[in-house]
Amino acid sequence: xxxxxxxxxxxxxxxxxxxxxxxxxxxxxxxxxxxxxxxxxxxxxxxxxxxxxxxxxxxxxxxxxxxxxxxxxxxxxxxxxxxxxxxxxxxxxxxxxxxxxxxx
Amino acid sequence: xxxxxxxxxxxxxxxxxxxxxxxxxxxxxxxxxxxxxxxxxxxxxxxxxxxxxxxxxxxxxxxxxxxxxxxxxxxxxxxxxxxxxxxxxxxxxxxxxxxxxxxx
Numbered sequence: 348x349x350x351x352x353x354x355x356x357x358x359x360x361x362x363x364x365x366x367x368x369x370x371x372x373x374x375x376x377x378x379x380x381x382x383x384x385x386x387x388x389x390x391x392x393x394x395x396x397x398x399x400x401x402x403x404x405x406x407x408x409x410x411x412x413x414x415x416x417x418x419x420x421x422x423x424x425x426x427x428x429x430x431x432x433x434x435x436x437x438x439x440x441x442x443x444x445x446x447x448x449x450x451x
Numbered sequence: 452x453x454x455x456x457x458x459x460x461x462x463x464x465x466x467x468x469x470x471x472x473x474x475x476x477x478x479x480x481x482x483x484x485x486x487x488x489x490x491x492x493x494x495x496x497x498x499x500x501x502x503x504x505x506x507x508x509x510x511x512x513x514x515x516x517x518x519x520x521x522x523x524x525x526x527x528x529x530x531x532x533x534x535x536x537x538x539x540x541x542x543x544x545x546x547x548x549x550x551x552x553x554x555x
Contacts, residue, residue, distance in 0.1 A: 348516050348535065354526035370530045374502045375479060375552040377528065398478045402548060404508065404526070412452050422458035422508070424481065424548070426474045431452065444506060444528070448479040448552040 353379045353404065359440060364388065369444075376450035382408070382437035390434035397429045399447050406441030410434070457483045457508065463544060468492065473548075480554035486512070486541035494538035501533045503551045510545030514538070 349370070357367035357379050364386045369377040380388060390411045401410065403423045409416040410425050411434035417425070419435060427433050429451070435443060453474070461471035461483050468490045473481040484492060494515045505514065507527045513520040514529050515538035521529070523539060531537050533555070539547060 348514070348521065348529060348531040348537070350514065350521055350527055350529045352524070352526045353528060369528055370504065372502055372530075374500075375504070375550065377504055377530070379528075398476055400474065400479070400481055400550065402506070410452070410454065417452065417454055420456070422456045423454055424457060424473055424483075425452060425454045426476075426481070427452040433452070446479065446504065446550050446552075448550075 353442065357381050359383055371450055375446050375448040378445045380443045380445065382441045382443070384437055384439050387436040388434050390432045392432040393429050393451060395429055395451065397447065397449050398426055399429050399433065399445060401425045401435065402444040404442040404444055406437060406439045408435055408437040408441050411436060457546065461485050463487055475554055479550050479552040482549045484547045484549065486545045486547070488541055488543050491540040492538050494536045496536045497533050497555060499533055499555065501551065501553050502530055503533050503537065503549060505529045505539065506548040508546040508548055510541060510543045512539055512541040512545050515540060
């Protein structure tokens with residue numbers, strides 16, 4: 348068993364979003380991204396098999412997609428194929444938890 | 452892309468914890484469990500390959516293990532093998548997000 352507290356292990360930066368590798372194994376990779384209002388994870392995709400989940404722990408923003416954006420707020424879980432363009436833009440300080448399976 | 456808001460899609464029950472299947476695919480299974488104070492997901496394990504992550508979204512309690520328990524609070528992410536005994540006991544109303552890869 349391994350435990351990490353995201354609120355203690357990762358913080359925010361005015362320079363760019365802060366990325367924390369929470370876990371990496373043959374089964375999944377878990378990452379935490381903290382954004383100041385206005386920061387973003389740009390739209391991107393990888394031409395491989397697998398899916399990604401993006402969970403909003405705190406804050407508001409929007410999930411970015413190829414054709415449209417979706418509002419993002421605490422409690423939202425978005426799932427998409429890794430090959431599908433995805434990103435996130437923060438409108439307030441925002442904590443995001445990402446799980447990638449299988450890991451990239 | 453598929454989006455679910457856990458706070459809107461799942462609630463609490465005095466009778467027992469409430470379980471929401473958020474996502475199921477060949478890559479991972481995502482579940483949300485909501486507990487009233489005092490409710491628990493009993494210690495259990497499955498003799499198969501893979502890992503499970505347990506993220507506390509709200510509330511306080513303890514992660515249960517075979518030999519010891521660990522405190523659980525908002526922002527905690529616990530990862531263990533699916534074959535390793537794990538469970539959760541809520542000390543306040545608590546929202547838990549679980550990801551299992553590969554899915555059971």
